[in-house]
Every structure is written in C-alpha cells, then in structure tokens.
Amino acid sequence: MLVGGLARLGLRAGPSPRDVPQNGATPPAAVPKGVDMPITINGQAVPIPVDVRTSLLDLLREQLHLSGTKKGCNQGACGACTVLVDGERILSCLALAAQYEGRSVVSIEGLTPDGELHPLQRAFINHDGYQCGYCTPGQICSAIGMADELRRGVPSAVTADLAATTMALTGDELRERMSGNLCRCGAHNGIVAAIAETFARTPAMAEAAE
Amino acid sequence: MSILDTIQQTAAGVVAKLRPDAPPDRLIGRKHGSIGTSLPRIDGPRKVRGEARFAAEVPAAGLTYAALLHSTIARGRIATLDTAAAAQAPGVVLIMTHENAPRLKPPAAFMSDPRAAGASDLPVMQDATIHWNGEPVAVVLAETQEQADHAKSLIVATYEAEPARLSFAQAATRSRQPESVLGEPAIIRIGDAEAALAGAAFQVDLTFHTPRHSHAAIEPHAATVWWEGDRLVIHDATQMLHQTRWTLAGIFGITEEKIRIHSPFVGGGFGGKGLWSHQILAIAASKLAGRPVRMALSREGVFRVAGGRTTTTQRVALGANADGTLAALIHTGTVAMTTHNNCPEQFTFPARHLYAAGSFLLEQRVADMDMLANTFMRAPGESIGTFALETALDELAEAMRLDPIELRRRLEPEQDPTSGHAFSSRHMLAAFEAGAERFGWSQRNPVPRGRREGEWLIGMGVAAATYPYYRMLGGAARVTITRDGYARVATAGHEMGMGTATVQAQAGADRLGLPVEHVTFEYGDTALPAGTVAGGSSQTVSIAAAVAAASAKLIAELLTLAGNDSPLAGLSAGEVEARDGGLGHPEQADRFESYVSILTRAGREEVSAEADAPQPVETQRYSMHSYGAQFCEVRVSAVTGEVRVSRFLGSFDTGRILNPRMAASQFRGGIIMGLGLALMEETEFDERSGRIMNPSLAEYHVPVHLDVPDIEVIWTDIADPHAPLGAHGIGEIGITGVGAAVANAIHNATGRRVRDLPITLDKLL
Ligand code: FES
Ligand code: FES
Numbered sequence: 001m002l003v004g005g006l007a008r009l010g011l012r013a014g015p016s017p018r019d020v021p022q023n024g025a026t027p028p029a030a031v032p033k034g035v036d037m038p039i040t041i042n043g044q045a046v047p048i049p050v051d052v053r054t055s056l057l058d059l060l061r062e063q064l065h066l067s068g069t070k071k072g073c074n075q076g077a078c079g080a081c082t083v084l085v086d087g088e089r090i091l092s093c094l095a096l097a098a099q100y101e102g103r104s105v106v107s108i109e110g111l112t113p114d115g116e117l118h119p120l121q122r123a124f125i126n127h128d129g130y131q132c133g134y135c136t137p138g139q140i141c142s143a144i145g146m147a148d149e150l151r152r153g154v155p156s157a158v159t160a161d162l163a164a165t166t167m168a169l170t171g172d173e174l175r176e177r178m179s180g181n182l183c184r185c186g187a188h189n190g191i192v193a194a195i196a197e198t199f200a201r202t203p204a205m206a207e208a209a210e
Numbered sequence: 211m212s213i214l215d216t217i218q219q220t221a222a223g224v225v226a227k228l229r230p231d232a233p234p235d236r237l238i239g240r241k242h243g244s245i246g247t248s249l250p251r252i253d254g255p256r257k258v259r260g261e262a263r264f265a266a267e268v269p270a271a272g273l274t275y276a277a278l279l280h281s282t283i284a285r286g287r288i289a290t291l292d293t294a295a296a297a298q299a300p301g302v303v304l305i306m307t308h309e310n311a312p313r314l315k316p317p318a319a320f321m322s323d324p325r326a327a328g329a330s331d332l333p334v335m336q337d338a339t340i341h342w343n344g345e346p347v348a349v350v351l352a353e354t355q356e357q358a359d360h361a362k363s364l365i366v367a368t369y370e371a372e373p374a375r376l377s378f379a380q381a382a383t384r385s386r387q388p389e390s391v392l393g394e395p396a397i398i399r400i401g402d403a404e405a406a407l408a409g410a411a412f413q414v415d416l417t418f419h420t421p422r423h424s425h426a427a428i429e430p431h432a433a434t435v436w437w438e439g440d441r442l443v444i445h446d447a448t449q450m451l452h453q454t455r456w457t458l459a460g461i462f463g464i465t466e467e468k469i470r471i472h473s474p475f476v477g478g479g480f481g482g483k484g485l486w487s488h489q490i491l492a493i494a495a496s497k498l499a500g501r502p503v504r505m506a507l508s509r510e511g512v513f514r515v516a517g518g519r520t521t522t523t524q525r526v527a528l529g530a531n532a533d534g535t536l537a538a539l540i541h542t543g544t545v546a547m548t549t550h551n552n553c554p555e556q557f558t559f560p561a562r563h564l565y566a567a568g569s570f571l572l573e574q575r576v577a578d579m580d581m582l583a584n585t586f587m588r589a590p591g592e593s594i595g596t597f598a599l600e601t602a603l604d605e606l607a608e609a610m611r612l613d614p615i616e617l618r619r620r621l622e623p624e625q626d627p628t629s630g631h632a633f634s635s636r637h638m639l640a641a642f643e644a645g646a647e648r649f650g651w652s653q654r655n656p657v658p659r660g661r662r663e664g665e666w667l668i669g670m671g672v673a674a675a676t677y678p679y680y681r682m683l684g685g686a687a688r689v690t691i692t693r694d695g696y697a698r699v700a701t702a703g704h705e706m707g708m709g710t711a712t713v714q715a716q717a718g719a720d721r722l723g724l725p726v727e728h729v730t731f732e733y734g735d736t737a738l739p740a741g742t743v744a745g746g747s748s749q750t751v752s753i754a755a756a757v758a759a760a761s762a763k764l765i766a767e768l769l770t771l772a773g774n775d776s777p778l779a780g781l782s783a784g785e786v787e788a789r790d791g792g793l794g795h796p797e798q799a800d801r802f803e804s805y806v807s808i809l810t811r812a813g814r815e816e817v818s819a820e821a822d823a824p825q826p827v828e829t830q831r832y833s834m835h836s837y838g839a840q841f842c843e844v845r846v847s848a849v850t851g852e853v854r855v856s857r858f859l860g861s862f863d864t865g866r867i868l869n870p871r872m873a874a875s876q877f878r879g880g881i882i883m884g885l886g887l888a889l890m891e892e893t894e895f896d897e898r899s900g901r902i903m904n905p906s907l908a909e910y911h912v913p914v915h916l917d918v919p920d921i922e923v924i925w926t927d928i929a930d931p932h933a934p935l936g937a938h939g940i941g942e943i944g945i946t947g948v949g950a951a952v953a954n955a956i957h958n959a960t961g962r963r964v965r966d967l968p969i970t971l972d973k974l975l
Contacts, residue, residue, distance in 0.1 A: 054356060067263060130257055186913075
C-alpha cells in the first residue's frame with residue numbers, strides 16, 4: 001500500500017520560483033554536472049549529463065533551457081525534436097545525449113551565428129509556414145538537413161533514379177522527405193513553399209522547385 | 211484567391227438595406243486600413259527562432275517533474291496500490307494517490323455554467339473508484355523527468371473490475387435523448403417526415419458511422435504550476451483562460467483573484483486544450499510537495515487523459531419530389547458520451563440550416579459509456595454531420611440524375627428552414643459557382659469509374675461546408691492610448707495559431723485610426739480583462755465586439771479631455787471617427803486632433819477605457835452561418851485501393867476576410883484535418899477493455915506532407931452586416947464537408963460508396 005508518499009511531503013522545498021526569470025526571458029543555462037567529454041551545442045561545449053537516460057532532447061530543453069527544440073511525442077513519430085548533428089538531421093528524442101560526445105549539435109537557436117534570421121526562417125514567415133509554431137523549429141531544422149541530403153545524392157522512397165548523384169527538389173521529393181515532420185495545424189502548403197523557394201535559390205541545389 | 215467583384219457589389223447593397231435595423235460596424239466599409247491586408251504574423255519571428263515559450267518550457271527554481279500512472283481497467287476500484295519501491299527510487303519527491311491527495315471539489319463541467327471549463331465533473335483522484343481505462347491513479351514527482359518516469363514504473367496497482375459499458379452498439383440500444391444539444395432542442399420535428407419520405411418520388415435512406423478522433427495537437431498538454439503562499443500561478447496550454455480560472459477556484463476552494471494563468475502560446479488546440487485532470491493533479495501535487503510542478507503529458511498520456519471527438523452512428527434519409535425539391539429531410543443518430551460531461555457532438559446542426567425541405571426530422575440521442583469524457587474537436591458535429599448529410603445528398607443527386615450542384619440550387623432556402631429567421635448573410639450558391647468554375651467542375655464525368663489513367667481511377671466530388679457564427683458572452687477589453695500616439699489593446703484572448711495576436715492588432719489599429727505598428731495586442735493572461743473561450747470559431751468577433759465597446763468609451767473620454775480648446779469642441783462621440791492617429795469629423799478635415807496633441811495638452815501619459823462586449827443579440831434575430839463548397843479530385847489505385855488526393859479547392863462564404871494570408875492558412879488547416887477524417891484518422895477503442903489501442907502519433911495517423919496536395923482556397927469576402935468587423939470565425943468551417951467531398955470523389959472514381967469513416971484502402975478492395 002501507500003508507503004513513503006506522505007512521509008516525503010515537504011522534504012525538499014525548493015527556492016521560490018519568483019526568483020527565476022519567467023516567460024519570455026532566457027534563463028541562465030544551468031549546465032549540468034557531468035563527465036569531461038563534452039558535446040558541442042550551438043558552438044558551446046556542454047558536459048554529458050550524469051544520468052545516462054537523458055535524451056539529447058531533454059538535455060536541450062530541461063537542462064540547457066534551449067526549448068526551441070520541441071517535444072511532440074518523445075518516440076520518434078512527429079519530427080518536432082529535429083536537430084542537426086554534424087549537419088545531419090536527427091530526432092533528438094530518440095538520441096541519448098551520451099551518444100553524442102564529441103559531436104556538434106545545432107538546434108534552432110544556433111542556426112545563424114549572429115541572431116539574424118536564416119533565409120528559410122524568413123521564407124516561413126512570408127509563406128505563413130506555421131500556425132501555432134510548435135512544429136516549426138523541427139520543420140526548419142529538418143528542411144536544412146534534407147537539403148543537404150539532396151545535395152549528397154541520398155535517394156528517397158520516391159526517387160526514380162537511385163544512381164543519380166544529385167536530386168532535383170521536385171514537389172514529391174520535398175514532400176516525401178519532409179513527411180517525418182508532422183504539422184497538425186495544417187501549414188503543409190506554406191512549409192513546402194518556403195522550403196522550395198529557399199533551396200531552389202541555392203545554385204548547387206535543385207534544378208527546380210515546383 | 212479570387213475576389214468576386216460582382217458579389218461585393220451585392221454585398222454593398224445588403225449592407226445598405228439592413229442599416230436601419232442595426233447599424234453595421236463602421237469598420238466594415240472602411241478602406242485603406244490594416245484589416246484586409248496580409249500582414250505577416252506578429253509572433254512569426256519568435257516562432258521561427260524557437261523563442262515562443264510554451265507551457266512546458268517555463269523555468270522555475272526547484273522545479274519537480276510529474277509522471278502519471280494510468281488505470282488499466284475501465285470501471286471498478288483500485289484494490290491495492292503499492293508505492294513502496296517507487297517511493298525509494300532516486301529523486302522521488304512525492305507520490306500522490308487518492309489516499310493523500312488534497313480534498314477537492316469536483317470540476318464544474320463545461321456547459322454547466324458559462325464560466326465552467328471542466329471536461330467532466332468527475333472528482334479527480336478523490337477515492338478508489340475508476341471511471342475510465344486510463345484514469346490517473348498516481349502522480350509521481352521527482353527531480354527529473356527520467357526519475358519520475360522510472361519511479362512510476364515501480365508502482366504496482368491491482369484492481370477490482372466491475373462490468374463496464376464498453377460496446378457502443380449495446381449502449382446505443384439504451385440511448386437517451388439529452389435535455390438539449392448546446393442549448394438547442396435535441397429533436398426538431400416539422401411535418402411528418404417519415405410519411406413524406408415514404409411517399410416521395412426519389413428516396414435515399416442511409417446509415418453512416420464515424421469513429422473517435424483525436425485532436426493530436428503537436429504540443430502535448432502541459433502545465434507548469436506553483437503556489438506562492440495562497441496564490442496559485444499556472445502556465446497552461448489552454449483555450450479557455452478565465453473559464454479554467456473560475457473552475458479551478460471552485461475545485462480548490464480559493465477565490466479567482468488568487469489564481470493567475472498564463473498561456474501566451476498554445477501549440478495547437480482544436481478544442482482539446484481545456485481543463486482536464488492533469489492540471490488539477492499538478493496543482494494538488496504542487497500543494498502537497500510545496501514545490502513547482504511541471505506536468506508535461508506523454509503522448510500516450512494525452513490519449514488517456516484528454517478526450518477527443520466521439521463516435522457516432524447516423525441515419526440520413528432524403529425524400530425528393532420530381533422537381534428536385536425535398537419533401538423530407540431526416541437526420542438522426544446516436545453519439546457515445548459519458549454521464550459526466552455534456553458534449554453531444556451536434557451532428558444534426560448542418561441539416562437544421564442548410565436546405566429547404568417540406569418536412570424535417572432531426573434527432574440526436576446519446577449512448578452512455580464508461581470512457582474518457584469526449585470533447586469538442588474542430589467543428590464538433592458539423593465535421594461528421596456534413597459527412598453524412600452531404601454524402602446522402604450526392605447519392606440523391608445520382609439517383610435523380612442531377613448534377614450535385616444543380617440539386618443544391620433547387621434546395622436553396624429563402625429563410626432558415628427550421629428557425630424561420632432571416633439569414634444575416636448567405637451566399638452559398640455563389641461559393642459553389644465560383645468554386646466550380648475555378649476547379650473545373652464541368653470536366654467531371656458524371657458516370658462513376660469513367661476516368662482512368664493506368665492503374666489510377668480518377669474522380670471528382672463536391673460537398674457543402676457550413677459552420678455557425680457564434681459570439682460568446684462575457685468578454686471584456688481594455689484599450690489604452692499613450693501620449694506618444696501608441697495603443698495597447700488587452701483581453702485574455704488565446705493564440706493557438708489562428709492568428710489572434712496579429713488580426714486583433716490589425717483590428718485595433720483600424721478601430722483607433724492608428725498604423726498597425728503602433729498597436730500592441732496583449733493576451734494570454736488572466737490578469738487582463740476577461741476573455742471568452744477560443745472555441746466555436748467565435749474568438750475574433752467576440753474580442754472585436756469588446757474592443758469596439760472599449761474604444762467607444764475611450765473616444766468619449768478623449769473628447770472630454772480635449773475640451774473646448776480643441777478643433778473637436780462641440781462634437782459628440784457619435785460624430786467623430788478615429789483616423790490618422792487621432793479623432794476627427796468624418797467629413798470636415800480641419801476638425802481633427804491627434805491623440806498626441808490631446809494627451810499632451812491634457813498632461814496625461816495615457817488614457818484607458820475598459821468595457822464589456824454587448825450581448826450577441828444578432829444571433830437571436832438572424833440565422834448566422836458560414837458556408838462553403840469543397841471540391842476534391844482523387845486518384846484511387848485499382849490495384850491496391852490506395853487513395854491519393856490530387857487536387858482540392860475550398861470556396862468559402864465567411865463574411866469579411868480580415869487577413870488573407872492567415873485566413874488561407876486557417877481554411878487549409880481545416881481542410882487538411884478533414885482529409886485526415888476522410889482517409890485515415892481513428893482513435894481505436896478496444897470494446898473489451900475500454901482501452902485506447904493506438905495512443906501514439908505513429909499509430910494515430912494524421913496527414914503528412916506527402917498526403918497534402920496544394921490546396922486552393924477562395925472566398926466571397928462579403929461582409930456580414932450584423933457581425934463585428936463584418937466577419938465570421940473561420941477556424942472550423944474548413945474541416946466541414948471535406949469528408950463528403952472526398953467520399954463523393956471516391957465514388958465518382960470507383961463506383962464505391964463508403965459510409966464508414968475513415969475510408970481506408972481495405973474498404974475499397
Ligand atoms: S518528439 Fe521526437 S519525433 Fe516526436
Ligand atoms: S504549426 Fe502547429 S503543428 Fe505545425
């Protein structure tokens with residue numbers, strides 16, 4: 001039966017939450033105590049968390065207060081947690097932070113070094129590629145990783161010529177490759193338009209964006 | 211996005227005609243303002259940078275993390291609950307069960323009082339009774355989420371199960387008639403519809419089934435809460451701020467003034483972000499532990515704790531005369547509900563207003579089940595009601611060898627067919643015609659299975675969209691002008707992605723005659739004047755009405771301040787208009803004074819006025835609805851039964867469009883959720899155990915990028931002269947009619963009628 005519940009009441013009263021910055025303010029990064037081999041996150045070395053169960057997503061959100069990376073499912077089904085690791089997109093909810101020692105992670109907060117908007121971020125605004133904005137950081141990071149996959153000639157399920165060294169950013173390639181990023185608000189058309197416009201303009205990139 | 215000039219001229223005529231009755235909002239005719247422009251979202255830069263902070267992201271010192279243990283039976287009692295191992299687990303701060311939870315009053319259920327927000331009136335963790343499979347039986351608080359989740363896994367619960375009502379079919383045999391359906395009668399009988407049906411020249415009599423749906427907002431429900439002495443601070447993801455506050459005050463026995471709820475960003479709501487048990491448990495646990503609590507539901511937790519759209523079985527029977535008019539319109543059916551909530555999924559509402567008929571029988575019944583309370587989800591009732599009604603209409607048109615759009619022309623009513631009220635603004639046929647032309651409806655082969663390209667069968671379908679106009683009671687707003695000529699408009703409104711923050715800044719700018727850059731819209735905080743729920747597609751006009759009232763009061767105060775030395779001297783509030791950064795006579799250019807001048811002369815830093823919105827009398831006098839026509843082209847594989855939506859167009863008649871860029875997104879968002887409803891969405895309920903079997907985004911399927919074609923949306927843009935800003939809400943109409951448009955297109959492609967959602971490929975083989 002119930003053991004220990006009542007006994008523990010009030011045992012660990014913390015400091016008043018009034019002392020910490022609230023909504024809208026960026027809190028100081030509470031860097032966790034950890035072992036020596038760091039992960040680089042947005043250019044900064046961060047120790048590996050002590051609790052090896054900590055996902056890269058929870059390291060970002062809960063320990064570093066980089067909450068731009070979103071948690072939509074915590075099980076690899078929605079894409080909201082997408083970040084870039086050495087340029088490749090991964091689902092940070094399925095990644096243990098400890099796996100990424102020595103690697104370089106870029107989250108939405110680190111897309112541009114100077115706080116300027118990335119061209120894709122501007123395109124999202126112009127094409128209204130969001131509504132609630134919750135899937136947005138994941139869509140943006142995923143699209144940047146996807147563009148690089150195209151450049152490297154990584155085929156997708158709809159690629160006709162698997163031997164091709166680069167792929168055109170056709171509408172179906174784009175949609176297929178972005179299908180791991182769910183958007184429940186239904187901003188799909190705006191998201192696709194923003195991505196197509198941004199990466200069609202990159203010369204080394206696609207032949208055409210539809 | 212075409213705008214139909216001829217229709218606009220008609221609209222001008224309508225406005226003029228109705229003017230003596232109730233003067234239209236003076237902003238309706240105003241040109242050159244911010245309203246009607248495609249201003250990009252004001253919160254856009256924060257959203258694309260990941261700076262918009264959601265409820266689960268608010269930092270707090272000494273924060274604890276919550277995990278919920280869910281019951282595994284649908285009805286009965288907790289027999290044993292062994293928390294010993296969990297209590298010893300690292301990092302555990304508190305384990306709360308019904309044995310140590312604070313004593314709480316049950317929530318006031320939504321609809322039981324205009325201020326109530328409870329999704330159900332079941333007591334929360336107050337005894338050993340279990341009411342649904344998934345009900346929380348224990349809350350673990352720990353220093354980290356990992357520790358809380360692990361400790362939860364160590365709790366051992368056993369149950370004494372009791373017989374539960376888990377079969378919808380069985381429960382439907384004992385269905386009851388609810389007292390009302392959202393304040394309207396549960397049954398409407400005009401003439402003898404069954405007799406008229408039996409005697410009609412053409413008849414269809416069909417049964418439809420629709421499954422449970424989940425809102426599946428990408429942001430899981432979450433709250434970060436703490437107590438500051440006897441004051442309670444909540445960062446919530448909610449679409450009903452003040453209602454949640456009032457309800458929590460009742461549950462915890464404190465005054466509303468002690469509670470402050472913040473909700474500046476909500477990661478999708480669609481009706482689902484109300485007051486469920488998780489916020490109540492978080493607050494109770496925070497009180498016990500004396501520490502802040504972050505209750506971020508897991509995705510499975512969302513399915514177990516926050517309900518969705520309920521399942522229905524519906525009958526639509528249409529009896530038509532030889533001339534294509536309706537002799538009988540019957541729409542009846544039953545929805546699953548609990549005895550602890552009041553959300554009867556108003557699927558008969560479209561049939562009450564859409565078409566003329568000689569007789570009507572519209573009846574809703576409720577089957578009581580032991581399940582998580584269902585709730586409002588995007589166009590509750592209208593979404594699935596139009597699926598049944600508009601599919602039946604298509605079947606009738608086919609039986610009569612009439613084009614479906616021609617059939618609707620013959621059914622167009624002159625006044626509301628069941629209430630008898632005049633329509634405030636109805637241009638449904640114009641929406642059909644504009645859509646048909648743009649979509650190329652004339653290219654449709656009326657013979658099913660008449661068009662094929664290789665393995666792909668191609669078909670087109672159309673259906674009407676409709677959603678009521680609502681304006682909610684109880685909203686207030688405060689408008690403040692500062693000496694530098696800027697303004698703040700404040701109300702506890704909600705921004706879940708609809709564009710509230712942006713469009714209300716636009717409306718405020720036009721209302722006050724200021725450039726939109728000079729207007730700040732404050733929202734998402736119960737410290738502001740009371741907001742209404744963001745539901746029923748009502749928020750835009752509800753806020754606009756309150757802001758109009760506050761602005762009128764403010765203008766009167768400014769005139770007093772301006773005094774006799776002003777060019778405005780002698781003018782009453784009714785004789786001036788807000789323009790060019792000040793107040794002026796509408797025709798006499800020199801009778802003008804800027805806000806800067808008025809406030810500077812008066813030596814005031816700012817002037818503020820607050821007012822309540824007036825009663826929504828317009829909905830008592832008029833039948834007020836939005837309309838639309840949904841056009842769909844599908845390709846169906848003759849080999850696999852796979853359906854691909856290749857083209858889609860929505861043509862809408864929803865009053866004045868306030869921001870075309872964001873309106874297009876709202877319409878498209880509704881349509882895409884409608885594609886999910888049509889083709890893939892189903893919350894699977896195990897009728898043996900009452901357990902939801904697909905509580906994940908991997909198994910609850912929503913449309914992904916590859917499922918979504920380019921969706922074209924167009925609108926009439928005809929202002930409703932009886933609505934603030936001339937506008938109707940547009941958040942929900944987009945989903946209505948989509949199910950039927952897809953089903954009708956599939957029939958046109960394949961010759962198969964599927965009346966059981968979702969239309970998965972197995973049903974087409
Ligand atoms: S949160 Fe990682 S995929 Fe959903
Ligand atoms: S913008 Fe809301 S989920 Fe994509």
